[in-house]
Amino acid sequence: MKVLKYILTGILFGVVMSKSEAISWYRIQEMFRFQSFHMYGIIGTAVILGALAVFLIKKLKLRDLQGKLITFQPKEKGITRYLMGGTIFGLGWALVGACPGPLFVNLGQGYWSILIVIAGGLLGTYFYGVVRNRLPH
Amino acid sequence: MIEFISQPWPWYVSGAVIALVMVLLLFFGSSFGFSSNFRIICAACGAGKRVPFFKFDWKAQSWNLLFLVGTVLGGWLSQEFLQNGEVIQISTDTVQDLQKLGFAAPQGLQPQELFSLEALGSVQGFLLLLVGGLLIGFGTRYAGGCTSGHAISGLSNLQWPSLVAVIGFFIGGLVTTFLVFPLLFS
Numbered sequence: 001m002k003v004l005k006y007i008l009t010g011i012l013f014g015v016v017m018s019k020s021e022a023i024s025w026y027r028i029q030e031m032f033r034f035q036s037f038h039m040y041g042i043i044g045t046a047v048i049l050g051a052l053a054v055f056l057i058k059k060l061k062l063r064d065l066q067g068k069l070i071t072f073q074p075k076e077k078g079i080t081r082y083l084m085g086g087t088i089f090g091l092g093w094a095l096v097g098a099c100p101g102p103l104f105v106n107l108g109q110g111y112w113s114i115l116i117v118i119a120g121g122l123l124g125t126y127f128y129g130v131v132r133n134r135l136p137h
Numbered sequence: 138m139i140e141f142i143s144q145p146w147p148w149y150v151s152g153a154v155i156a157l158v159m160v161l162l163l164f165f166g167s168s169f170g171f172s173s174n175f176r177i178i179c180a181a182c183g184a185g186k187r188v189p190f191f192k193f194d195w196k197a198q199s200w201n202l203l204f205l206v207g208t209v210l211g212g213w214l215s216q217e218f219l220q221n222g223e224v225i226q227i228s229t230d231t232v233q234d235l236q237k238l239g240f241a242a243p244q245g246l247q248p249q250e251l252f253s254l255e256a257l258g259s260v261q262g263f264l265l266l267l268v269g270g271l272l273i274g275f276g277t278r279y280a281g282g283c284t285s286g287h288a289i290s291g292l293s294n295l296q297w298p299s300l301v302a303v304i305g306f307f308i309g310g311l312v313t314t315f316l317v318f319p320l321l322f323s
Contacts, residue, residue: 005165006200010207011214013158018215019142020151024246026227029235032307032314035228038148043288045152046159050293053160064166073168075281075291075298082298085280086287086305092272093306094313095265097247099284100277101171104205108212111247113257113266120270125175127271128278129190135279 014105023105025097032094081137143221159289167200170286172277174205238322265321272309280305 017023022042031039056062057070064070093099096117098106103121106114128135159169177195181202185192225243232242240250249256256262277283280302282291288306291299 003203005161006167006203007207007210009158009161009165010204010209011211012154012207013204014208014211014213015215015219016146016151016154016158016211017208018212018246019144019146019219020148021145021225021246022151023212024225024227024243025248025251026225026231026235026243026246028310029314030227030231032310033231033234035230035234041148042151042155043284045149046155046289047292049153049156050159050289051295053156053163054293057160057163062164064164066166068166070163070166072294074294075296078298079301082280082287082301083305083308085276085278086302087276087309087312088272088305089276089280089283090306090309090311091313091317092269092276092309093284094310095317096269096273097251099171100175100273101208101283101285103273104208105212106247108209108214109216109246110213111252113252113254116257116263116266117270117273120267120272121175121274121277122178122270124271124274124276125172125278126179126184126188126191126274128275129176129179129184129188132190132279 013101014108017102017105018109023098023102023109028094028097078137081135084136139219140221143219145223145226155289156293159285159293162204165200169290170201170282171205172273172283172286173198174201175274176278177201238318240322261321276309 020042021027022039027039030036054072062070098117100121103114103118107118162169176191177198180191180193180195225246227243236242240248251262251265257266280287282299282302284306287299287302292303
């Protein structure tokens with residue numbers, strides 16, 4: 001069950017990203033060109049409903065399945081890392097038309113060349129780990 | 138039923154299900170953030186022996202790898218059983234803009250010009266995908282999250298750093314779209 005619930009949630013995510021075409025390079029291009037509401041609608045709905053859920057979870061002090069109070073880790077303060085890192089990620093996001101989750105959904109869809117992007121993602125992450133102490137955060 | 142869910146899903150259904158996925162993970166005692174998997178995989182491959190950033194108890198986060206396996210399966214299930222063969226309907230403005238860059242009108246979810254094995258066989262095609270991946274991997278870790286961790290989880294929790302990160306996502310995306318693509322594809 002422990003294993004299954006994560007796999008099933010992942011399947012739900014993979015199916016919804018596929019069926020709403022959010023994994024498509026074309027949809028990401030459309031978003032960055034401000035020529036369609038589709039992606040803004042998806043992210044906007046998710047954030048509004050997500051914010052409502054987080055508010056209720058905090059307000060009602062809801063507990064997780066293990067009975068532990070659900071808590072939220074505040075993000076570390078700062079601007080540099082978020083702006084710099086975010087921009088670097090954005091350059092790649094628009095180029096490939098997929099963020100990390102959709103990369104793996106596309107792999108399931110049979111787009112094998114995505115494996116090169118995933119390999120690049122692992123190398124990029126490793127490279128960050130190597131140089132992180134020399135970067136402004 | 139199958140026919141019904143095989144149609145493309147509208148944005149509000151998609152947004153609601155993504156919020157549901159985030160909430161489910163919270164109730165499982167986890168948190169939604171996909172790019173952490175890159176770090177977890179590096180750690181699982183032994184990168185912690187050389188680089189301290191990868192020295193952590195990745196097994197405690199192995200649930201995220203199960204989630205990853207699920208996303209691959211979800212993509213496969215959609216492709217195999219939930220297809221109605223309809224061509225993706227993107228804005229005609231986008232189709233025209235992309236045509237100027239040499240991209241044909243959409244056939245599948247991804248353009249052949251970038252993701253076919255022929256494109257992969259060319260030096261430019263291979264480098265484009267590799268560099269795209271490098272930027273994604275490096276950038277998400279530097280920013281401490283991707284679309285799921287910042288745009289969905291972070292913004293839902295009203296975190297200012299996540300808003301800054303999302304602004305960065307867009308700065309980078311616009312630079313690629315309007316400055317890099319015209320150089321690469323014309």
